[in-house]
Amino acid sequence: MENPEETKKTLPRWAVVTAFVVLLGFLGILGWGLKNAQQGPVKVGQPVPVFNLTTFDGQVVSTSDLKGKVIVVNFWASWCKPCEQEAAELEEAWQSYRESDQVYFFGVDYVDTETQAKKYIEKFNITYPNGPDLRTSISQLFRITGVPETYVIDKNGNLANAKIGPYESLAEIKQMIDPLISE
Secondary structure, rough: OHHHHHOOOOOOOHHHHHHHHHHHHHHHHHHHHHHHHHOOOOOOOOOOOOOOEEEOOOOOHHHHHHOEEEEEEEEEEEOOOOHHHHHHHHHHHHHHHHHHOOOOEEEEOOOOOOHHHHHHEEEEEEEEOOEOOOOHHHHHHOOOOOOOOOEEEOOOEEEEEEEOOOOOHHHHHHHHHHHHHHO
């Protein structure tokens, strides 16, 4: 008669080690994701990583080409009613700074359809560069929480101001930008 202790099967050592390594890898990825999710938006004073926006008309604009300028990055969507509240003021601000060549506006269309986004741009006569946030790469960079959100980057590439929600007036927009131009 066989001893029951001898018939017990064990996994090969390589299988145990492999399972352990896979488990550690999974936990590492999970921990990294949780850490990034808890960081919140880019903080005022921190450098903003370089990013590119491909506009609806196919132009690629890179923040690396805009060094020395104040950059206004507005996240919006055609389905966003609060975005409509600030659309005219943002365009008016763009028109007032456009000639100085010291301020550059980006409109980043968030989770939208191109057709509806273009209708929105036309409806509000928006002339500053706008493009879709493909694969939400730009919104993830800023870790936005919704739309509208606007981020103002100073001439050194650091986040100077962040506005969650719509601007109430042209004066409010200018208060965020004007001090940065003279720096």
